[in-house]
Amino acid sequence: MDYDAQEIETRWQKAWADSKSFEAEVDHSREKFYCLEMFPYPSGHMHMGHVRNYSIGDAMARFHRLMGRNVLYPMGYDSFGMPAENAAKKEGGHPHHVTHRNISSIREDQERMGYSYDWRRFLATSDVDYYKWNQEIFLTLNESGLVERRTAPVNWCIDCDTVLANEQVKNNRCWRCGLEVVQRDMSQWFLRMTDYSDELLDELDNISFPENVKAMQRNWIGRSHGAHIDFKVNGSESVIGAFTTRPDTIFGVTFLTLSPEHELCEELCAGTEWEGAWRDLLDECTRMSEFERINMLKEKKGVFLGRYAINPLSGEEVPIYAGNFVVASYGTGAVMAVPGHDQRDFDFASRYGLEIRRVLIASPGDDPEAELSSAFDGYGPMVNSAMDDFDGLSGDHAKTAVIQELEKNGAGHGSVQYRLKDWLLSRQRFWGTPIPMIHCESCGIVPVPSEDLPVELPLDVKFTEDQKGNPLESHDFFVNTICPECGDPATRETDTMDTFYDSSWYFMRFCDAGNDQSPFDREAVDYWMEGGVDLYIGGIEHAVMHLLYARFFTKATRDHLMNEVGEPFGRLVCQGMLNAPAPFCIDCNTEYHVDHFEADCPSCGSPLSSRSAKMSKSLGNTVSPEEMISKYGADTVRLFILFGANPEAGMDWSDSALEGNHRQMFAIIEAFQSVQSMDESPSEIDEWLMARIRSNQSTWKEAMMDVSLREGVMISHFEMISDWNWYRRRGGANRSTANDFLRAWIPMLAPATPHIAEEFWNIMGNEALLAEHVVEATETRSGDTHVLAKERYLRNVISSARNLRSMAEKHSEGGISRVVIQTSAQWKSDLARESLRLDSEGFDFKKDGQSHVQSLPIFQNEAMRGEIFQTWMALTVGSKKKRGRIHTWPEGDISLIGSELNEAEVLSSNSDFLAEALDVKHVSVYSVGEGEDVAGKARVAFPLEPGIAFL
């Protein structure tokens, strides 16, 4: 068969589409499987990262269909966002057109790969029939009190001309363009995600996310338990609230530190000699980017504010400082400083000559007055407490006692702090969902009534290169409206929503994508989303943002009774990076663009080596999927991707491995073709092949269920073929066995290489499509291990004979022409069976083994005693390195021995095959004693390990 991948693949893609093979509907009588990939931003063409993502998903979707599940496998596009807007500016078009052009292009690429999506459920978030539901849900969230408008300093990217969420700022740089972020005060829309902080955190324990993702989310939410403590300012009405996780160190407070931005700073030092220094510090801190600030913070700096605060428990007065290391946005922006037990405070106190006091000791009995050379930040018994009844308490007991005392005095309380912030939703951009709110001079801010939705983005906007700001602001028709409450002229909100909003519920929309009455129907969502999306596949880069927002959203809509589940994703798989070689300078630890291959390092001049690096445009080490598909076909690319590494593991692109996989496709075809020439000629090996099929199928299913695709593919695309080849070498040529083999094998090929599988299926004469086929459940049979073990016995004999042969050659003068195989003496096999029987009865070989063997009748033969004893030991005890055989024989070998397998008969009935495999003219087989003891090999012969002599 010629392998014209292009022809075969496009033909079957059309057939699948024509027969609507992948269209799924709610069906309560069937088990569902919701397989989803993180939908892409349509940036033109599909790249290899996409190919990997979707090849994993498609394999799993196809596998679960084969297993008879009702599979929902949709695809859509996360199509709002800045790149389209920027592209529109560049070409003077509209982002809507740019987006749709890109969508058709990437969709074409996806279709060419043969992914089995239910395309009826297609959605693009920038289409009004999607984003109108964004607005509808926004009104719902507003009703639930989860929407808030407040002025806040926001992260602003000048280049992108937009606001950024905290998550979108990395190292004080915009995640998208890399420019440094500045702070700006603005009136903004927020979603109160922090209302769900605890649930978002606690539920992590119950969901099947990879550990690193859980760790990142826990980090991000950053819950810490402690106490809020109020320090009165001496001679003032003001109170400084400080959060601490270590209330047990309250008596070690020797000063307070405020962040320079803290509102009390000015009040405390205004008009005093201290004011100037504080202003300098404040200027220095605000002027610097956060990034510089962190670097600078290696040096702790602070100024005295001229006032004192009162420790609410001890009544002690402590100085108040402003310090550059205190973060304004965390907690209250004020820290109770305990230099004895916090390293930062210790450094600060050392520098400014403040008291360092020990109030904890490491373990009971330590000297409470021992000097501290660095902060002790562990837990231990309290000492030197300024109040009675505290000394000696440690850890949680100490914390609780202090908190209780604070509460008694009305000076504080137990408190929980989170790092998680509310979700800043507003973006001052055009290409996003308009926030459905109206500003009215008399009524204030009024939500757009649900019946007036959608608020549509105008299509008649001209985008130009030098445009500034948000074009919506200058679009009169969009901006000017009427207040729904008073009817007076009013203006629309021109902010649009962060695009993460769009992707926070699209998985629910997919369950009911055609619904034009509501975002989704509850019945459909409850069916498909039960237990969450069964398999969600995507990149690790969404670990905190998208995955956290989506979890929040699902809980919020759940609480609005729109859906049952609270956790959207049952099992999450984060696919590993796709790497390819890039030039690398060892000295500079830097990767360069592939143009620099064979060249010297541009910065230090030393010769560049090569290193595997994440495929990226900037390094130019990308591979075009289209090119690979046109060269090798989609099946080869899919096979390479899936066999190259397990989904979670990183993987290196390799041209030679890809070619290897292409060759494997030919091997698969070759194997398939060889099946065609079979007659009715049953033989013993048929039984073996059938047993192999059953065993392969069961391990394959297990691997696939577990998303261990590499292992699955190894069985379906490699093991099955080598078994088939072995079958043929062993003389297998039976048509009905071959048919059984194909019926089992071809479906196994479908998840990774669906086109060739469908082609085979068709050639076999099946009327129905393989894509719609459900495999019948098969189970391994009780006799299988025995059958398999028998064949493995033969293979093992061949393999050890081969090893011996190469050595025998060195000792033979005239070359080797025959082999004599002596199988184990009967008494050895009897002994083996005896010891296995004893072992199963719990016999103590160490204690009673020796006397037992001596009591055997065979032991009467004095000449044999030595060998008997040796055999017995090898069977039951073993040597230093090798344990007794009865303990190491696999189940199948035990079965062979138990069934009194006639080894000599097995081998001699296969003597022609042995002769061929060992490349000798003549093979003689007999059990020890029934023929001449050639070369003294009788002694070596052991059950399942015959003595072999080459002559």
Next chain:
RNA sequence: GCAGAGGUACCCGAGUUGGUCAAAGGGGCCGGACUUAAGCUCCGGUGCAUAGUGCUUCGCAGGUUCAAAUCCUGCCCUCUGCACCA
């Protein structure tokens, strides 16, 4: 610094409820068969030693055990995330 994941033969990569592990599978390389010829396909080999049960290997160093790639301790290194977060 904290947290998570890792370090397996030339390369990639399985194996980590201790024994069936000199360690699957693939790539590469070597040899053989087939073929007009192969860059196709098939078969064999690929730590060292050796007419077979031997030696040395799974980041390094110790330990537990009759027995360790697998368990424990310490150390080194790589990747990822967080970070003067109170």
